[in-house]
Amino acid sequence: MTQVVAAVDCGTNSIRLLVACGGDGGLVDLYREMRVVRLGQGVDATGAFAAEAIERTRQALAEYVDVMKAHGVSAVRMVATSATRDAANRDDFFAMTRELLGEVVPGGVAEVITGDEEARLSFAGAVGDLDPAQGPFVVVDLGGGSTEVVVGDEQGVHAAYSANVGCVRLTERCLHSDPPTKSEIDEAQEVIRELLAEAFTHVSVADARTFVGVAGTMTTLAALASGLSEYNPEVIHLSRVGFDDLARVCWDLVGMPRAERAALGPMHEGRVDVIGGGSLVTLELARVIAEQSPIREMVVSEHDILDGIALSLLAKS
Numbered sequence: 084m085t086q087v088v089a090a091v092d093c094g095t096n097s098i099r100l101l102v103a104c105g106g107d108g109g110l111v112d113l114y115r116e117m118r119v120v121r122l123g124q125g126v127d128a129t130g131a132f133a134a135e136a137i138e139r140t141r142q143a144l145a146e147y148v149d150v151m152k153a154h155g156v157s158a159v160r161m162v163a164t165s166a167t168r169d170a171a172n173r174d175d176f177f178a179m180t181r182e183l184l185g186e187v188v189p190g191g192v193a194e195v196i197t198g199d200e201e202a203r204l205s206f207a208g209a210v211g212d213l214d215p216a217q218g219p220f221v222v223v224d225l226g227g228g229s230t231e232v233v234v235g236d237e238q239g240v241h242a243a244y245s246a247n248v249g250c251v252r253l254t255e256r257c258l259h260s261d262p263p264t265k266s267e268i269d270e271a272q273e274v275i276r277e278l279l280a281e282a283f284t285h286v287s288v289a290d291a292r293t294f295v296g297v298a299g300t301m302t303t304l305a306a307l308a309s310g311l312s313e314y315n316p317e318v319i320h321l322s323r324v325g326f327d328d329l330a331r332v333c334w335d336l337v338g339m340p341r342a343e344r345a346a347l348g349p350m351h352e353g354r355v356d357v358i359g360g361g362s363l364v365t366l367e368l369a370r371v372i373a374e375q376s377p378i379r380e381m382v383v384s385e386h387d388i389l390d391g392i393a394l395s396l397l398a399k400s
Contacts, residue, residue, distance in 0.1 A: 090392035095123030095227025119353020198245020208390030227251035250361035297387035300361030306349035333362035
């Protein structure tokens with residue numbers, strides 16, 4: 084009987100579920116969903132989860148548990164990333180996940196993973212549908228609280244680093260006006276340059292041949308660059324965006340007032356407030372990659388850490 088597994092990725096901005104089984108050496112999706120719960124709301128400033136943020140996450144996870152039960156899930160892995168590493172009241176969060184995940188698998192509970200493990204799981208998920216001949220790959224997972232940069236090929240990961248900068252963290256720290264002022268943008272760019280410089284000191288992209296962007300900021304940018312009127316994951320997956328088009332879309336978003344961003348067809352409502360911050364991080368990523376490698380475009384993958392988590396479960400079966 085084919086094993087059905089569930090992967091949950093709980094980040095700073097969103098919580099996502101993948102229910103899948105194995106097939107032809109890869110994954111067969113049975114159910115995939117993303118919800119913006121903004122678990123990391125205010126963590127950068129207060130050092131703790133807001134009570135309402137934990138409650139939003141609890142409600143979403145409770146409904147995910149119902150989905151897992153309906154699909155007969157026999158193994159589940161929930162990973163919690165940047166915001167959970169930083170929060171003083173993280174025990175409240177873990178108690179909530181233990182209560183809910185225990186309904187699916189006895190002893191189930193979310194786990195905090197290191198930035199290195201996060202990068203490796205993202206890499207495994209991101210390159211699964213790519214031709215190995217296009218490697219080495221530089222995979223970037225731009226999240227709400229951190230950005231993982233990892234280089235590898237079909238043999239595995241060569242180097243990885245987690246930079247403490249993401250779209251939510253940067254927005255809360257620097258981008259307060261609507262739209263942001265020049266001084267706010269300048270401050271944000273200085274923060275990004277400093278934190279990503281450390282990442283690229285540890286991870287060399289000189290030999291990389293393909294830049295793969297994953298997660299919501301990257302996929303939304305690709306949808307807008309492609310001129311889509313609504314979000315379409317089938318069109319976005321493995322689409323390519325040249326750096327010139329990427330820069331145009333990013334600067335347009337940074338300069339837009341909130342209402343204009345919200346009116347864009349492919350824009351998820353939970354991403355409206357933070358896409359400008361994500362765009363600024365993306366601009367710096369493209370600048371450094373173009374400076375240090377021959378790469379001049381971004382390939383966007385809809386498959387990411389969720390797929391890596393599911394593959395890690397199937398590898399144990």
